[in-house]
Amino acid sequence: MSRAIAAALAVCLAAVAACEGPGRPIRVAIHSAPVELDPHLQNESLTSGVLANVYEGLTELDEENRVRPKLASGWTNPDERTWVFSLRAGARFHDGRALTAGDVVFSLERARRHPGSALASYLVEVESVRVVDDGRVEIRTRRPFASLLGKLTPVYVVPAGSPERITEPDGTGPYRLVHADRRGLELVPVATSAERPEAPGPLHFVVEPDPARRLSALLDGEVEVAADLGEDAVDLLATTACCRAELLPGSTIEYLHLSDLEPPFRDRRVREAVHLALDRTLYLAEARHGLGQPAGQLAVPGLFGYEPGLRAPERDLARARALLEAAGYAEGFDVDLEHRPGRRADVLVRQLGEAGIRVTARESAWAELYGRLRNGEVGFYFGGVVSPTGEASDVLDGYVHSREEDRGYGASNHSRYSNRTADGLIEAASSSFSLVRRRELLQEAMKVVMADLHFVPVAGLYQVYGTRRDVEFRPRIDLKLLGDRIRRR
DSSP, rough: OOHHHHHHHHHHOOOHHHHHHHHSOEEEESSOOSSSSSSSSOOOHHHHHTTTTTBBBSSSEEEOEEESSSEEEEEEEEEETEEEEEEEETTTTTSSSSOOOHHHHHHHHHHHHOOTTTTTEEEETEEEEEEEETEEEEEEEEEEEEEHHHTTTTTBBBOOTTTTTTTSSOOOOSSEEEEEEEEEEEEOOOOOOOOOOOOOSSEEEOOOOOOOHHHHHHTTTOOOOOOHHHHHHHHHHOSSSSSSEEEEEEEEEEEEEETSGGGGGGHHHHHHHEEEEHOOHHHHHHTTTSEEEEEESSOTTSSTOOTTTOOOOOOOOHHHHHHHHTTTOOTTTEEEEEEETTTTTTHHHHHHTTTEEEEEEEEHHHHHHHHHHHOOOEEEEEEEEEEETTTTTHIIIIIOOOOOOOOOOTTTTTOOOHHHHHHHHHHHHHHOOOHHHHHHHHHHHHHHHHTSSSSEEEEEEEEEEEEEEEEEEEOTTTTOOOOOOOOOO
């Protein structure tokens, strides 16, 4: 038994009511357990969304995707490269220790420099971080870094001196983790400052990879909220007295990644053939209940940096077959497509097969698949990517820019994709304080990336949640599943 869990159980024995909270647990069904409990070693939406109950960053996004203070109470800019953050008074970690400026500096340096950090790309322009005094931290950037406030939102603060890999989370968030395994997580509310009361009750995340079983658990009253449901659940839930659907036009883009690990994909003509073989409208109709929009780039309309001119092409099977023949694949070729449970790969398999690309879909549990992605072992992948700060730069900085471990760019570029022209545009965008110019640079970078077609966008998705009718729950565009935002009526 870990020290953290033992301590939590001791508290329970001493004061059961305090540990369990004033109400019954809120239970949320999710498709996978977090791939990490260390908040700096992942940048995966479900993991970040769950751990947001345990940890906090200097800033956060509100429900309208606007940056606001979190552990910071405010900030100033003495000059265009310097940011001074004042810390929220009275904030404490779950072990009772007061938050200090040293904890913040340690956390930001850890997220920048840890060899396994998935968040380094959010801090690429940070030159130095230092303690000003007990209540203030200074961040100095290499050049103007206009998006710093947004980029700090997923960088959670951990206690100074935390080990190389955190397995016993200790944060400043409204919940403390008391148990985690492959079947789920149990969190209990905790007051970490005088200004913030305890959340209404315990929060339990229940792992169920199959969306149909998540829906059944909701209908049977085994959970209060079911996340990441299929779009076909919308009509079904509308007919029930117990439950309702919550729809969110989110920032998730489903895409195919075509890596050079698969020899056919080293030829751009083959990649273009894949692009043209897809009927995205039909995919949405068959796989997503018609909810969503065909995607022609790695961003949805409304995101800062979205390029209006990059539209999804009409399907052109004749052109796709001609491109394959010109590339030396007149008879097509065989390839494995990897994906996690819940992706409707079968529709894409059929569509690509009609062009002569014989695809075998291989489904793997998310934690196992994510590990192989990080190790650069997956050549053809069907996945999704989210822009948690509301900017196309989230994807471009972390997933698209060439992997540069010394600076942090490309921290989630698991395929080792590289285009130096795109890199230059991405870096120029990060340093521009002109909103107009930043948008233009991000749009140009997206055009360059889409011309390469190592990333083939499929669809911008709605997020579908199911909720019991006696529960209030409002989905967020950043996909965070915050227990203190879920209430029984």
